[in-house]
Amino acid sequence: MAETVFCRPEALAKVHTHYCPGCTHGVIHRIVAEVVDELGVRERTIGIAPVGCSVLAYDYFTTDFQEASHGRAPAVATGIKRARPDLVVFSYQGDGDLASIGMGEIIHCANRGEKITVIFVNNAIYGMTGGQMAPTTLQGQVATTCPMGRDVALAGYPIRISELLSTLRTPAFIARASVHTPLMAVNAKAMIRRAFEYQIANACFSLVEVLSTCPTNWGIPPVEAAAWLEANMIPYYPLGIFKVPEKEDRAAKPMGA
């Protein structure tokens, strides 16, 4: 009899997503679903969908979901987790959502050490609204609201969320990963799994920043988008673990440490 070696995770709905070709939102969804399945927590997991391209995430997972307003997912997650500490709660947020309008909510949620998991998708742009500058848009990167490229004299430097959050004294698990190659995706999954495990052990707040492509609004074809991410984003957004609850120092460690 044939053995199934690869199938759709139970936590992932049997539907087509609306994501553009070459967009890695779908890959990140799949990884989260696999982790939820592997940890056996689908029936007690609540996802929080953001405002952004992943606004319909509630249609793509087979867990209960709550839709948050723009940037407030960490506050919504706090409400759910405090009401029902037995549930596994994760938010899924873009960089405009988390690092711009929702900056206050994420910092305070992390600082309170809420036992939730944040999947932070950094694609260096506002995807859903059509390619405006995000707080994470790279220096010189063109966006519809910085047509000459991001001018750091006017807009400041792109915000490195993982580094910023790891300065907080409250114990947390904070890591940055990418999914633009299969190997990278495997590593990203290990990070996301670890993040959920910390939550399930009631250990700490956990956040995994995942670098993601937006070929549509970067204006480049999918394959080139992966190369662009590697060449431009990774030097500025180094991958690795920035903070673990067991240790207090916050120097970046190599992947897998």
Next chain:
Amino acid sequence: MAKKLMKGSEAIGEAAVQAGCKLFFGYPITPQNEIPEYMSHRLPQVGGTFVQAESEVAASNMIYGAAGSGERVFTSSSSPGISLMQEAISYIAGAELPVVLVNIMRAGPGLGGILPSQADYFQATKGGGHGDYRLLVLAPWSVQEAADLVQDAFDLADYYRNPVMVLGDGLIGQMMEPCEFKEGRVPCKPLPPKTWAATGCKGDRPTNIINSLYLDAKELEDHNQKLVAKYEAMKKDEVRFAEFNTGEKADLLIVAYGTVARVCVTAIEDLKAEGIAVSMVRPITLFPYPYEKVKEEAQKAKAVLVVELSTGQMIEDVRLAVEGRRPVHFYGRQGGMLISPEEIVAKAKSILAEAPAPPLKRETKREARNG
């Protein structure tokens, strides 16, 4: 439980606990700080959770999250904080979640002042946030009534799956009065199981999604119409008011809500001693509004006087109720200035001195024609 002397804010907090609410998320703002302070020590005693949020924006989104899980939850704030909560309130109404909000109003606009006011009537009853929605709004006039209405608010919120606001002025929060929590209180509405809550999709249960996004125009219109049906049911079943000195006929009808109505009672008694008959309708629900009752009593009087701690907000609903059949006058103070019985007596006398006799005959004819 026996009657206890309680501060309004404490009574509000205790009422929530008595209603089985174990979750509070809030942010400090005067003049309601005693509510979060009370909850911060009281909730741990009953195994509950108190969180001081980083802002009202966050606090209101926390209650949105907690309500999504089906637990009873409440927050309190005062005017500027309630403004910041409008985003979440709109989402809560859109996603049909039961939450209880307490607004201890202070004077505005802007930072305004910290003294009592009723200037958030429009915000509370006409929307406040974006989109077509209504809050069920309850306005207590005493500490005991605040305690009772807060408990009812949780039942009404659960029953209608709608946010309920308890709208008080600074006096309600600060004053001390005897207050009693009766044993064995029966919920004021039947409480259906919360099968819609996002609590984990165990077994065969389809996933529950707490959401207010409808990208399909027809679907959203259907959702809007479903909400309208709910608001219509509230208008039919939930109108509450108190009446004072009403009878066959009056010289003047006063309409006032909250603590202002108490001052009006004193004024009405003083006027009675001088042979002037004044009746009063005190709306307890501001949405749904007691239009019918106000109309009925207005027609028994020569004129109507609306008294508010604002520049005139509820008066618009009174005018809608009266439909131009009687002159509607206004007396209000702002900025945290309070109204004395003497001011109301003086205003009532000046209205009656100039009030022409109502055009009873012509109206009777027109009504006969219409009838």
